Amino acid sequence: MNVFRQGAPEAPRIVIGDDHPLVQAALRSALAGAFPLATIEECHDIDKVVAAVRNAPEVVDLVLLDLNMPGSSGLAGLFLMLSYFPTIPVAILSAAEDTATIRRAMAGGASGYIPKSLALGEMVAAIRAILAGDLWAPRGCDTDPAIDEQDLTMARRFASLSPQQLRILAMIVQGRLNKQIAGELGVSEQTVKIHVSTIFRKLGVATRTQAAVLAGSAAGLSMAGRS
Structure with missing residues (x-):
């Protein structure tokens, strides 16, 4: 997988790691509308996320990862994914929106931080930016100079x-x-x-x-x- 591509792929393969069925369903629907050719795999615990990526790491374009899900708490899941698959972008998808958490996730190597409070259209825009190779964080949280x-x-x-x-x-x-x-x-x-x-x-x-x-x-x- 080339993480330095220009522009988001038309048929991305996205793995969603989240144990909330409603979040999974809403995000799948939004992504299917934005990327009709996308392959989307849903996982409800960290072991399934690892297995899903390991099955085809060369074609996975993005992992969306909840901060807390079965088998993982806080940033442990992010570090685990990056230790296994350092070239695959991992973005955090979380209900936590405090600036300190966002900055720590970005400092830890996340390609983006997407609050669950965002409208689905905003989530899709954030995902599109990350797929295009950008780092993405909520407006008002400028992570670059603020990581201490x-x-x-x-x-x-x-x-x-x-x-x-x-x-x-x-x-x-x-x-x-x-x-x-x-x-x-x-x-x-x-x-x-x-x-x-x-x-x-x-x-x-x-x-x-x-x-x-x-x-x-x-x-x-x-x-x-x-x-």
């Missing part, structure tokens, strides 16, 4: 985590114990312990609580609730 060094440092820390470590971090945020994480990932508990130690070192924290709090502050959210 602290946000960039935090983004770099999370970007240093491997895909498996990002998955484990997401489970730590959800309150899972090492034994539970090991069972879900199909690895030994000792392997999980090693990953957790590495996560702590890379993030500069000493406890699971500190890791969860840092992950929450990276998204500018409480990781437990908002999407």
